[in-house]
Amino acid sequence: MKIGLYFGSFNPIHIGHLIIADTLHDRTDLDQVWFVVSPQNPLKKRQSLIHEFDRLRMVELAIEDNYQFKASDVEFSMPKPSYTIDTLAYLTDQYPQHQFCLFLGSDNLTQLKRWKNYQTILDNYEIFVYPRPGEAKTFEHPNIKLIDAPLLDISATFIRKSIIEGKSVKYLLPEGVADYIRDKKLYQ
Ligand SMILES: Nc1ncnc2c1ncn2[C@@H]1O[C@H](COP(=O)(O)OP(=O)(O)OP(=O)(O)O)[C@@H](O)[C@H]1O
Numbered sequence: 001m002k003i004g005l006y007f008g009s010f011n012p013i014h015i016g017h018l019i020i021a022d023t024l025h026d027r028t029d030l031d032q033v034w035f036v037v038s039p040q041n042p043l044k045k046r047q048s049l050i051h052e053f054d055r056l057r058m059v060e061l062a063i064e065d066n067y068q069f070k071a072s073d074v075e076f077s078m079p080k081p082s083y084t085i086d087t088l089a090y091l092t093d094q095y096p097q098h099q100f101c102l103f104l105g106s107d108n109l110t111q112l113k114r115w116k117n118y119q120t121i122l123d124n125y126e127i128f129v130y131p132r133p134g135e136a137k138t139f140e141h142p143n144i145k146l147i148d149a150p151l152l153d154i155s156a157t158f159i160r161k162s163i164i165e166g167k168s169v170k171y172l173l174p175e176g177v178a179d180y181i182r183d184k185k186l187y188q
């Protein structure tokens with residue numbers, strides 16, 4: 001099977017993530033999308049990062065009606081911070097029957113040259129990139145595939161801020177995720 005790995009902090013998962021995953025899945029020959037919840041992005045120091053178990057649970061709630069989407073906690077038992085090349089090597093070793101590729105927002109493509117062993121990632125994995133407002137195209141490589149799709153000006157940062165300010169995030173989050181945040185009083 002061909003699997004698209006969608007790595008992220010998902011703090012929390014929002015409808016932008018779901019639209020991106022669905023668009024990339026629809027426009028490629030991928031069989032499944034795995035949402036890989038990263039405990040700690042090596043380049044982001046965030047005090048508002050809630051526990052990875054809550055972030056994983058919200059991903060599970062968000063994708064439960066889509067059998068082609070899976071949630072992965074593979075990075076929970078790996079060393080922190082979460083280096084993508086190490087997870088790719090682990091998954092490639094664990095699942096030799098699968099072919100893996102990556103999903104990135106274009107903000108992360110801009111940052112890619114700061115990632116651990118980015119050249120190895122580039123040379124060995126196809127990368128599908130969803131455009132993000134404010135991000136210019138940075139570099140080209142045969143394995144980088146830019147997808148032409150509507151810009152989505154939605155971020156988890158905006159959602160966290162809105163919750164703190166008591167503003168509505170009703171249509172920015174899947175319903176189950178909004179309920180989970182409310183019940184557990186997260187991000188307040
Ligand atoms: N609106 C968006 N457009 C394009 N890509 C996005 C968008 N939101 C998230 N992504 C991509 O999804 C992946 C996971 O993103 P992440 O969980 O960090 O969400 P975020 O909304 O960027 O969070 P935060 O605001 O906390 O940084 C990254 O590759 C990111 O580039």
Ligand SMILES: O=C(O)c1ccc[n+]([C@@H]2O[C@H](COP(=O)([O-])O)[C@@H](O)[C@H]2O)c1
Nearest residue numbers: 007008009038041043082083084115116
């Ligand atoms: O491997 C790296 O050096 C590296 C550097 C920055 C980000 N990443 C990964 O990129 C993914 C997206 O992160 P985020 O916080 O934008 O959702 C997440 O899985 C991070 O662990 C990985």
